[in-house]
Amino acid sequence: MNPDLTTRDRLVETPRFRAAFRQVPAPVAILLVPGGAAGVTGLTCTSAASLSGEPPMVMVAVDTKTGLAPLAEQAGRFSVNYLAADRTAWARAFATRGRDLDDLAAAVVAGRTPVPTLATGTTAVLECRTTTIHQGGDHWILCGEVLHARSQTDAQPLLYLNGRYGTFHSEAGQ
Numbered sequence: 001m002n003p004d005l006t007t008r009d010r011l012v013e014t015p016r017f018r019a020a021f022r023q024v025p026a027p028v029a030i031l032l033v034p035g036g037a038a039g040v041t042g043l044t045c046t047s048a049a050s051l052s053g054e055p056p057m058v059m060v061a062v063d064t065k066t067g068l069a070p071l072a073e074q075a076g077r078f079s080v081n082y083l084a085a086d087r088t089a090w091a092r093a094f095a096t097r098g099r100d101l102d103d104l105a106a107a108v109v110a111g112r113t114p115v116p117t118l119a120t121g122t123t124a125v126l127e128c129r130t131t132t133i134h135q136g137g138d139h140w141i142l143c144g145e146v147l148h149a150r151s152q153t154d155a156q157p158l159l160y161l162n163g164r165y166g167t168f169h170s171e172a173g174q
Contacts, residue, residue, distance in 0.1 A: 022163060025160070025161040026047070027046065028046055028159065028160050029046075029080050029083060030083060031080055032081060032115070033075060036071060038105075040116045043068055045080075057144065057146060058126055058146055059141055059142065060080060061142075062140050062142060063138060064139060068140075069142050072130045075130070079116060079118075079128065081118040081122050081124075082122055084158060086121070086155075087122075088165045090104060090121060111125070123152055123156075125149070126148075126149050127147050128144030130142065156168060
């Protein structure tokens with residue numbers, strides 16, 4: 001710990017930090033990166049977000065243990081595939097470390113750019129060119145320019161909250 005920090009300035013305890021973020025709903029996505037043993041590697045993430053509107057950019061935080069950031073840097077490409085509410089099984093399948101895509105091989109297709117994407121089961125897909133990677137504690141922050149985007153407006157998004165998957169229900173009349 002940094003001896004220059006006062007008691008008031010110390011970092012929050014990890015369990016308290018995690019408990020707080022368990023109460024923040026997050027969209028669920030599968031990050032796909034060319035490379036790895038099967039040629040494509042995937043990982044479920046809840047930390048993919050818009051970074052910039054001009055130019056269009058996205059950022060994704062991935063655990064350093066997954067090995068996905070170096071793959072994305074080497075390939076120069078990745079995709080963020082936001083899952084539809086009926087794809088909980090896919091989210092669970094890829095929720096730990098980078099995995100080969102045997103379970104989803106039939107759903108993985110080439111996007112408009114040379115990057116693997118999911119053909120179905122999504123609300124939005126972003127095809128990205130890797131621009132920078134920053135270290136942030138035990139995660140890498142993967143930044144990319146969005147080269148192509150597609151969305152499906154008639155599907156409900158899959159969300160993650162308090163350790164569970166679910167979906168969004170709007171108020172009546174909206």
